Every structure is written in structure tokens, then in C-alpha cells.
Amino acid sequence: MDTEDMVLPLDPAGRTIQGSTQIWIDLDPDERYPFGGAFPWPPTNWDQDSQAGSPATDLPQQRAPLISAILQHRKPKLRTSPSSRAQLARPMIPLHRRLPSLACLAILTTFAAVVSAQSPTSRALATATVTTTVTATPTGAPPTCVPQYDCSSSPKGCLNNGLCEGKTCKCKPGFGGTDCALLSCGSPLTDPSQRPTVASGTGCSTCDDGFGGVNCNVCQTDAGCRSKPPSRTSFLGAEDMVCNKKPEVYFNAFMSCAVRTPELEGFFPGNYSLTVDLDPINKTMSAQLWLNKAEQFFCKMPECTLATTETDGIIKTKWDCPVLQCTCIEPTLLCGGIPGPVITLGPTINGLKGPFSLTCPHGSTDCDFFIGDLAGFFPTGLKMTECDMGECVFPSEIQSEITSVQKTMPPGVIACLAILGALVLILIVICSIAKRNQVVLSRTPYTLNTEAASLEFRNVGYTLNKDGLEVLKGISGAAPAGVVLAVMGPSGAGKSTLVDILAGKRKDGKVTGHILLNGKQVHESEIRRAVGFVDQEDTLPPTQTVYEAVLFSAMLRLPEAMPIFRVHERVAEVIEMLGLTHCSHRRIGNVTVRGISGGEKRRVSIALELITRPPILILDEPTSGLDSYSAHMVVEQLCKLAASKTTTVIMTIHQPRSDIFFMFDQTLVVSKGQALYFGPTDTAAEYFHRRGLECPKNYNIADYLLDIAMDQELVAKAKSFAGTDDEKTGLSTGHQTHVPGNIVSRRATTNGTHHGNPSDITHTSDNGQYETTVPMEESGSSGSSGSSTVSLPEVITAQKSQKTVYPTSFLTQLRVIMKRNWQTLIRDKSLLVLHLAVSIVLGLFIGGLYFAVPMDLGGFQNRAGSLFFMLALLGFSSISALGAFTETRTLFIKERSNGYYPPMPFVISTLLFDLIPLRIIPSLFMGCIAYFMIGLSPVVETFFKFLLILVLFNVATAMFCLVIAAAVRTTGVASLACSIVMLFMMLFGGFMINSGKIPDALTWIQYLSMFKYGFEALAVNEVATSKLIDNIQGVAFNVPGSLILQKLFGFDLGGFWKNMIVLIGFNVLFIAAFWAIVSLRLKERK
Template sequence: MESTARSSESTDTVREEQIQRNDNMAEDLELGNTKSTHLINDIVLNYAWKDIDVKVKDRTSGKPISILTDANGIIHGGEMVALMGPSGSGKTTLLNSIAHRKAAAGATTTGLRLANGQSIGVSEIRELSSYVEQDDALIGSLTVHETMQFAARLALPSSVSKKERLQRIDDLISSFGMQSQAQTIVGTPLKKGLSGGQKKRLEVASRLVTNPKIVFLDEPTSGLDSTLSFEVMNYIKQIGKKNNLIIIASIHQPSTKTFELFDKLCLLSRGKTCYFGPVSTASEYFERIGYKMPQKVNPAEFYLDLINMDLAKEGDNIAAQVKHITHSWASSIEANSLKEEINMAINMSSDPEKGVPKVSRVRTAKPAPWMIPWVLFHRSWIKAYRDIVAYGTRMIMYLGLAVLMGTVFLRFSTTQSHIQPFVSSIFFSSAFISFMAVAYVPAFLEDRATFSKERANGLVGPLAFTISNFLIGLPFLFLITVLFAVVQYWLTNMRPTADSFWMFVLWLFLDLVAAESLVVLVSSIFPVFVVALAVTAFANGLWMCVSGFLVPLGILNPFWKYVFHYIDYQAYVFQGMMVNEFKHRTYECDSLGDGKYQCMYPSDLNSVGKISGIAVLQQYGINPNIQGTWVGIMIAIIAVYRLLGYLVLLIKRT
């Protein structure tokens, strides 16, 4: 009887609170069309998930196994809920599921996600929420204020004035206690910036600048000590209360002070719910089912110890204990009240008299599509000239290579003994330029990681990222090419005319752009540093082998010739640079005396002791009159690499 009475009382309380919330909303909605539209677009009364199940295929048997079972929960505006459990309990799986993200690799998710009691899909949840991942997506060379600026410019429409945008940024920086760090850089491997706690605060603040109503946080305190954890979560709590946000965070072993900041607790073990409800009543609930919490114990640690099966030993009753806890929850009055509250929200959303905002009508204004590439370009420009790892190190590397090449192939003359060294210098100039483009892999992977997280929050698309990434590289690649050519070209004593020099620069520039485009394609397919590095190096080695220098085209195996040679950008660069050097030059044969000469290449000038450069080109099977065609093919190869890279990003979600 006592349990029944408590259940009835709990249900009545929930119903009264829900009705009061919606009555207040209805009063607001009666104030006029302008305010009504504003509220419909900006206010979420509650967010719930019902009957969430996640299944994956067992690797051994191939049968589906459940990694999350019958998860239910509801949270209201201004509240903060903690998803807790030991490692492997399903915290991140649940967080991803309710955020309409991929729960796990190869997982199938069923159940409802509900905003204001209405089922919502991926597009709606992106309009309403922001997701802050465990690993930060901050760009180390930007300052705190710049990070907030770019986040706002990627999310806020042009209708928001610059003054309003800056005010919102300043307010958030102030709210998170970072005024004194506003002009401090985030931090790079070579230059120290923010502390770990400050980075976490900035990560959350940069998501809040987009004005979400729901915030998902994946392990926001990972890597922080108890003091910094409390600091970060306390700032988030204050912002949530002030702006009536719904905050859902997965968290691992918080301190007592941090744990008490949360309004609600969702406790999981092996994918099953052990408790969902107010933090303040959790100890009472567990005492009722037979697990009294001792005094002076961290409540979070107590609850986790109850359900942690990771360290269970033979003879322990921990498995039976966890089974008892999960079964007790499934049949508890609290679980029934939770389901009734969710059902009540669903029923009230379908009652027009209650005036519950329709989330299907939510359409957040976005920046103009053409603005996104420009914002990304601007951000990448700042990163490129500040972060010497991205391009500065590469400039030094290529300059060193130019000195090496120029001093090894030093001051060649126009005698026939220097023809082959000239050819070798041309080949290795283009081959080394291409091969060393692998140094761009880490910089691109960093940009790709930032893109992936911004894309998941609906801020940036693959096309905008691809365009900005391509454009930002061009001036730096051109500068690298000129620096290399100025040193190597004149030291080697190649054809001493301005037009020949700039044609040499053009070919090297196209070579470097093509090589970097290959890096982008490979790194988009394989976003793992070691794998991307290995595949790119292998591809460049292949292009070197079939370019027509190491093995002349006339005797190259037909398979390699017809399958790879004609799509080898290094081949066209080699041919173009050969024509540039040899087409308008002649070389002296060795004199044998008495007007006789020994010439290494047959030429119509042999009788006068000379070799025409055209004769050298003929020996390599190079047509000296189709340079324009080769330039066009190079541009086409670059375009295809970039297009394929875009398509890979479009198809892949991570």
C-alpha cells in the first residue's frame, strides 16, 4: 500500500509540474506573433528518449547482441544530467544514440528521441543542439577570442550584426571566466597556451555561441583533476541555468562536489539502466533496495562500485548484485513514473490547447552558403602563417632540398657529358618535390578532425571544406616552389632565360599541387597518420617508377604503361621540364681532332660537333610540341584528386 501511495503521489507531482510548465508556455505564446515565433524557434521544454536499444553483430557468431537495452530518460530546461557507469557500461553509446549520432560501429539503434514530446530526426536535433566531443577540436594557433569569433561566424546568420556577435562572444568569455585569456592562443606543440581546464571551457563556450538549446558533452572532465573538473562543470551549470539549457553529459568518477552539481543521474551497467532520477533521491532509492551508502563516502564512487564488474573475481557476488540492481530498477515505481512522465510529454504535445512548441517548425537561420568557405579560408590563413608546422617547416625542408640538389648537380655546362646529369636533376627535382609532400599529412589530418566535429554539429559541409582547403594552400605552395627554383635552377645552370625559369616554376608548382591533392585524397580515405603516410609514399614511389625516366617508355611493361603511366602526374611534369630545358639548347660533342667528333646522341648537328636538344627528347620519346596539352592534363589530374577527396568526405561520416 505504501509503495502504491508513493507511486501515485510521484506521478501526480510529475503531472502537476509538466502542466505548469506548459501553462506558462501557453501564456507566453499568447503575447503576440513576434514573440510566439521567437519562442517556437528558441525554447525546448524537455528532451526525452524512450525504449532506446542498440544492437551490434557478434564477431564470432554473427548474431545480434544488445549493448544498450530499454534506456529511458527525460530532462527539462535548466537541468543537467550525468550519464555514469563503469568502462564499457554504455555511456557514450547512449549519449551518441540520444544525440542521433552513430552509436557504435555497425550498430543498429531503435527507439524514440523526443523534444517537447515530439519525435525528432537528425536534421531537427542538429538545429536544436551542439555536441562537444571528448577530444577537443580546437586549433592551437588561434586565440580564445578568435576561436569564438570563427565559431560564431560559422553558425550565426548575417542578420546578426557584428556588434551583436561580438557582444555574445564577450559575454560567453566573461561567463566562463576567461577574460584575461581572451588574446591567449590555445597552444601548439611549440608554444604553450591554455591549461587543460581552460581548453575544456573554451570548447564548450565555442559550442554555446551558436545558441543551442540542448548540449551533449562526452566526458567533459577527462584528463582534468578534481578541482579543474569542478571548475569546468560549475561554469557549464551556471550557463545552463541562466539560459534554460538542457545539458546531458557522460562523466567518469566525478568528485563529490562535481557530482552534486548535476540535477539528475542516469546510472548504467553493461548497457542496462540501474537508476534514472534526481541526484538528491538516489541514495534513498538504493537504500530502499538494500544498498545503504556509508557516511563520508563519495556518492559517485559508491554507485559505481556497486555496479562495476570489471574487477569481479571468482566467488564474488558482484554479477548477482548488478542483476538485482537492474531488475529492481525495471520494476521500480521510479521507472514507472519516468515512463509515465515521458508518455505525458508525448500526449501533451499532441494537445493544441497546451501550446507546446512544434520542433518540426524549428529552422535556425544559417550564414549564406558562400560565407562558409570564406570563413574557413580566413581561419586557415591565420593558422598557416602562425603555425610553422603547417607550412613554415615545409618551406625550410624544401629550401634545404634545393641547396642539396643545387650543390650536387652544380654548374653543369653544355657539353654532352652533362646531358645525363641534366636529365637526372630534372627527374629528381620533380620526384623529390612530390615525395616530400607527405609532410602535409599531419597538418591535413588536424584540419580534417576539426572539420569532422564541425560537420557533426551541422556547421560545415564537405564542399566548403574542400574549397577552402584547396585555396589556402595555393599561395604557400607557390612560395615554396619559387624558393626551391631560385636556388636549384641557377645553381644547376639550367637554361638561363626568364621564360624558361618561370616555366620551370610552373611545372614544379603543378607537381606540388598535384602531390598535395594526392595527400588530401589518401588522408581522406585513411584518416590515420601512419596509414596515410605509408599509402602516399607508396603511390609516389609508383609514379617515380613509371614516369619514363627510370625505365624508358619504349620498354616499359605494357601493364604499368597503360594502367598507370598515363595517369602519372610526375610523368607529365618530367616531360614538360625536359622540353623546357632541351628544346632550345644544343650541346657540344667530344672532339677527336681533325674535325672529327664523338657524339652520344644522333643529331643533324653531329657533323659540326653538336647535339640538338631535340635529339635528346627523341631518345626519351618526348614530343616537344604539346606542352599545353600536358598542362591541361595536370590541371585535370589535380581536379580529379580534389573531386575524389570531396566525394570521400561526402560519403564518410567520420
């Protein structure tokens, strides 16, 4: 390559050299002006800045330093642009013929420079010595190669954050050249080696269609992104690129903005712009600052984080980078390369360390560019306006992340996890305390009851609250220790109500009177602990054997410290005593499963209460429904028990045969809530004979007493004799029995005879014998007794706040109940097997129905339909919780009333054995099968979120059904209520109606629907991350799943975790409601 130097005249007022030739001036750095670079000549907008022939000193301030440098202090080199060089080269003149002309031109130029130097006052024609490199390639001469740039050995390396790979620079998009100092035009879709390059300071004159910006990196239209084949492929296959102009960045975005900073423009006037390269995948950013299209410096920001926040309704996307690395490009105006203001920013820019932030509000073209190290110069940051951002991405990439902020856990989720952790910690503390209580109880000395107790009742009355009906009217009596008291009367006479009150059972009406235990007034809880109560109906666990049922009662009601072998000995003893040894290992059964006989069930019910050796045993109709032989056997066992002096027996009996009747020690005959007779059983006939009611011969005296109680005329006739014989002589039963001294009457007369006081139902004779006398008129009405009527709780309560004390610990109660529930679940496999089988079959059915749904419009409908259908199946299958709980509800009420355990262990055990095997496991089975058959998202995180939503939803619906089952006693009503509520929740679940189109008056209903939160969470988790590609009538389209979710369903794309939290809230709410209803409502009320 041949070169030659020449001196050309430079006229500040002129704009051409040799006609219209445009030249470039290369300035070499020296000690005074340590910068270099290439500048066009004549300067830009010369016509506006100077007049022809005006001196350089008269030019505007921004031009003067440049011209002064050229004319006075520098030896610039002159080079032409390609077009100008072509003009200078035409016609092609051989080198030997052009040398004289060039020499003459150099002499003239040198002479003009000397004249100018000698006449400093005259600068009309200024000349400068310039060295022009003219390239001439003779015909047929081979070109000379320029040495290749080696970035590994060059101090400056690769500019603009390019990567040095070996000896060659790999430039970032938008930059080119051997050292990445040039601008690349065209578009980023073009191969980097094919992009045209221009020098910094000119900018790209043209970009490919659909692209813009300083270096043509910013896409403008989707068509521009589709103009050339993409350099990468989509995971969905054939997919066209689109231009994403939003602040959310998905692959690699570029931004070009104008910078408005008065602080900077005051020192360095001009047009500023900033280009930014955003790479969220590698979490990096790079930026370049431009002044009049000339790059001033570039920066690199690694380890950046992206977050989207909302403040005062304004959504902003913010990039935060803790590290900042900037490099000033010399010579540039900001870096001190060209004479100008005294201030130089080069050292400051090179020393920047960060932090750095870029904030762009959505829907705005303004952004804020803030550098912490420059806060002193720019306290408000660099204001960026007219921002143009764009990136060519696949639609699937846009939808693969709803927003980058969701990669970090929302604050609500963090709060929930913190609460969950706190609950777990509290649970651990509670379990530790429970374990400690268990240890304490296991070391507490214990004793079992060995003596019977007496029970006395005076003027017991009971009135219903609703209609004020008086059921009991001042009934009095006593059961001395070790006797058998039979309460007889026709149906509706008030027998069951009386024994309920004597046993301390809770009644809905008003109870009045006095009850004394061993002659003392005690709290009703004391009475309940002393009394074993056998209800009229046998409420037994059908899946347990006789031995297991009795052992269950023993494990919960015998002392914690009692050794386990002693417990089993006591169980065997009771079973043998009641004649149940032959059937001890047979299941009890129920109406659907054959088990033991009715008489054996009655004896099992008695065994459950005898296991604790209660001082008093009260039985309501123990022979009801039994044949005569079984009834005789039951009563005989009870009489033997009373004869052992360890238990006092009080029972109601409807119509005993004669041999059973005479087994009773005492009898109380009740009619219409009044006592007709109370005394020894063998004197009842004589008592009514004295009143003109003689029992016919060969007639069962028990039947005759019932005839009297049922016939009001006979009752009236018997009453007509009252007050005649008794007023004169009194009625003495003639039956005397030794009783403990603590049940003697507190109102005995001095001579041992009865004087008609209605409260004096017992007294002792002089020889210490116990006698009873009950005139008819005394027990006829509580109002005529003359004694004050006192509410029973007020009489027997010594400490109103006294709570029931259980002999076993919480952990023991929970363990025993869970063991029984497990036995029930295993032995009655129908419910468990049905749930599992149905879940598997339905999973296969749904998977087959929606098998491998494509990513098209029809596929979207099928995906959404499959998700909603699964929720519907799980929701309605939860109604089975009603029947399961109804079977255990009655058993729980009976066991709670008899002091087996409190509500809490029952609630926990019920939830564990209903939710885990019947709700959670079937949900997982169906979800796992259907998920992969349908072809839902293969992302592992999405799959586990899907399962979690199904489990939370199914548990919530099951808990809702349990709440209804606990609140509503009738199974049919509860089932109807659950079905109707489920249907309404489905209607407002978001699939059948757009949530945004619901009338305002009914909008609130959707927020009560568990289907809404479950379906929205499933849809956002699955469909929002997909792209629907379809072709309708030859028209291809790409529709984001998120767009359909928003427009068609009105879903919140960022509401996944919100819906999860709401479902968790539903679960917590229903569990708390279930526990509250069980504790407060499921009590025995009679």
C-alpha cells in the same frame, strides 16, 4: 667593238656551219610572232629527228614551227657560242683582210635565198638571211663598254623575284645577270657575284660537289654544305652546316621536281620541271616552271603559312599562300612566243591571283602543286614527282623548332583554354549567387533561444553491425526542461554511446527506439540544431586565442543578420560566464606548444557550444582529466546555466565526488548497456536500500553506485528484488518537479499510478506534478518490454531528405575559415618558413651542382638529371601535406558535426592555404634560382613553360597526398603509402627506364606516373631545342637533343602540350577526389 653582217647557209639536214661550228639564232619579234629569244642550231637531238637532206616540212611537229619561222618568216640573227666564236676567230685575221670574204659569203647566201624563193617546191637546200654579229678586237684596241642595265627604268625590272636596289638587281639564289634572267650555277654557298651564269634553256652542266638541281641550289650531302665557309654564323658559335633533306624548312630551302601533267603535255609536249624557293622566316615562296630546261614563268607567294598535319597515319607538310603573283617570260612556249598550238597561257598566267598550296608527304618524293585559279585546267593540281629538297642549315636551327606547326597553339590547348574560360565564367556566376544569398541572409530577421527544451527517450538500443554486439538494451529516461541529468556508469557501460544518440550523432551500427523533443517526433537535423554537444576530447585550434576561438564559433553559428557588435557582446558574455576572462587573449596551445590549462580548455569547449544558447546542452565527460577543483567549477557553471531555465544539461560523468553528485537534478545509472536507475539524485540511495544494497556510512554514494554497476552479483541482487515491492506498491521517488505541460506522458494511467508498462516512464499526478518510476526489470532488456522495436531514423524522421540548414552564407563561411587558416599560417611559421627555406637552399644546391652546364654530351646528362632531381624534390616535399591535413582533419570533423559549415568552404580554404604558400611559391623560388644557375634555355617562353610545369607537377603531387590523407585515417599508413607510390612513379618517370623498353605487361603503369608527364614536358621544353656538340677521342659530332630524347628516353617530341594537359587533368581529378572524400567520408562516426 666592230660588227659586221654576213649571210650563212642554213641546211636543215646539216649540223655544222664551216665545219663543226655551233651557232645560236636570235629571233627578233614581229607583229605575227610576238616573241624573241635565243635557240641553238642545230636543234637538240637532231639525229633522232631528221635525216640528212630531208625538207623542213618532213621534220617532227615540234621542230617544224621553229624551222618554218627561221626559213620563211623571220630575219634571224646568228651568233656563236663562246667556243664556236673562238673557232671562227682562229686564226686572227685583221678586219680589213676579212671584209672581202665576208662580202662574198653574203652575196652567195643572198643568191641561194633568191633561188630558193623562186623554187618553192624544192627545199632541199634552204637558206635564210641571217645577221651575224662578229666581234673582232684588233691588237691593242681598247674594248667598248656596254651600257649598264637600269632595273628602275626598265619595264621588266628584275626577273625571278629579284629586288631592284637602286639601279641594280639583287637576284634570288640561283639566278644572275643584270636582270636576273640567267641561271647561276655552282652553289648557294658561293658569293652571288662569283657564281657562273648560263642562259635559260641549257641548264647548269655542272654544280659544286654536293649540290644539284636546275640551278644548283639543292644540297645533296652534308659535305657539300661544309665545303665552303658559311655566309652566316650560328648562335651556338662554331657549328658546321648540315644538309636538311626533310620537308620541314628552317631557314631557306630549295626544291626541284619533275612535273607530270597530261593536260599540259597534250598541248605543249616536253619535259617539265618546277623549282621552288621556300623561306619560312619571311613567310614567302617563289617558284619557276621549266620546259626542256627553259624557264617559262615565275611566281611569288607572300604571306604563306606552314603546317604539319597527320591524316591516316601520313604526316604531311603543307604551305598555304593566299596571294599568288606570276609573270610569264616572253618568248616561251607556254607564253605564246613560238608558233605552236592555238592555245596561249600567257594572259592566264599573268592574271593568276591564288590561292596557292604545296603539299609534301613525309617519306615521299611526290608533292602536289595546286593553284586555285587554274583549277579548271588542272583540277587535281600539278603532280610533282622525283622531288629533291635540301637546305644548308646549322643543327641548332633544326632543333630550335621541333616543327613549325608548334608555333600555333594545338587544338587541345585551345580546348583547355575554352574549358578554363567556361570554368571561370561558372565561378563568377556561383560567386554572384553566393553573394546574393549572403545579402538575403543578412536581411533575414533573427531570434536567439531563450527557453530550455525537454528531451525524452524510450527504449533506445544500439547494435554494432560488424559482430552484432548489443551495446545499449532498451534504455529509457527523460530530461525535463531546465534540469541537469547525469548519466553515470563505469567505463564501457554505454554512456557515451547513449549521449551520442541523444545528440543526433551518426552511428555506424543500428539504432532503435524513440526520441522526442518537447514531446514531438522531429527530424534528426532538428535535434542537432537544438542540441549543443561537447565531446569527451577537447578539439580546439591551438594557434587561436580563447576569444578568437569563441568568436569563430559565433561568426559561423549565429545568424548572418546579427550585427557584428552584438556578436562580440555575446562572445564576451559567454567568456565571462565561464570564468575565462583572465585567459581570453592567450593561445589555446596543444601538446607541443604551451597554452591554457586543461580545465580552461574544457570551459572553452563548453563556450563554443553555449555561444548559440542551445535549448539542450549534452556533454560527454566534461570533468575527465580535471582536478577536483576544476571539475567542481565546470559542473557548478553548468548547474547555474540550467537554473537559468535557458538550457537543459545532460552530461556523462565517470566518478564525481559527493558535492558534485548532489548538484545533479536527476541521475541515470547504466551498467552493461542497461539502466539500473533513473530518477532524482537524492533518492538513489533509498532506491537501492529497498533492494538490499545499502550504502555504507561515510561512503560516497556516487562511488557506491559505480560499485553496484561494476559488480554483476550486486546487479543481480538488486534485480532479485524487482517485481516484489514494485508490483505491490511501486517505487515512488518522492521527488516532484514542475515541468512544462508538453512533456507529460502520453501513456499516463487514469489514477496517476504506474502499472509496469515499460514505455511509461513519465506521468503526471492529479495536481500536475511530474513523477518518475523505473522498475529494474523494465530497463533490463528491450526484448522483454513487450513494445515493438522501431529503427530510430524511422521514428524521428518526418522528412528524410531534409538537409542541414546553416545560419550563415557560403561567402561568410569561406571568409571566416580563411581568416583562421591565415592566422595559423602566420603564427605557426615552422611549416611555411621550412618550405621556403628548403626551396631556396635546394635551388642554390641544384644550381651549384649543375652550374653552367655546357652543350655537350655530359651537359645533356646533367640537364636531364637536374630536371628530374627537381621533380623528385618537389614530389617528396609534397608528403608534408599529410601532417598538415591530419592536424585539421579532426577539427573539421568536429566542427562539421556541430553544424559550423559544410565541406565546400573547408576544401577551398585548405587548398588555397596549402597549395599557394607551401607548393606554388616554393616551386617558383627553386625553379627561378636553379634555372639561371644551370644555364637552361634563355628563351623567355621556355622559362615560363618550365615554371608552369613545376607548379602543375607540385600541385598534382600535393593533391595526391591530400587525397591519401583524407582517405586513410592513420598518418603513418598514409605516409608509407605516399612514399611507395612516389617511388614507383619515379621509376616509371622516363629517366630510370626507357618508356619504349618497358615489358608489355607493365607498360600501363607509366601512364599513371605524374613524373612521366612532368619530366617529359620539361625535357622536351628544354633539351629538345638544343644541339649537343662534343668531341670524343678526336671525333667531333653534332647530336640533336631531340634525337637523344627519342632514342634514349623514348619521349614524344611533339608531346609538350599533351603532357601539360595530362598534368592539369591530374590536378582536376585529385581536387575532385579530395572534395568527394571529404564530403562523403570525413563525417563523425561513433
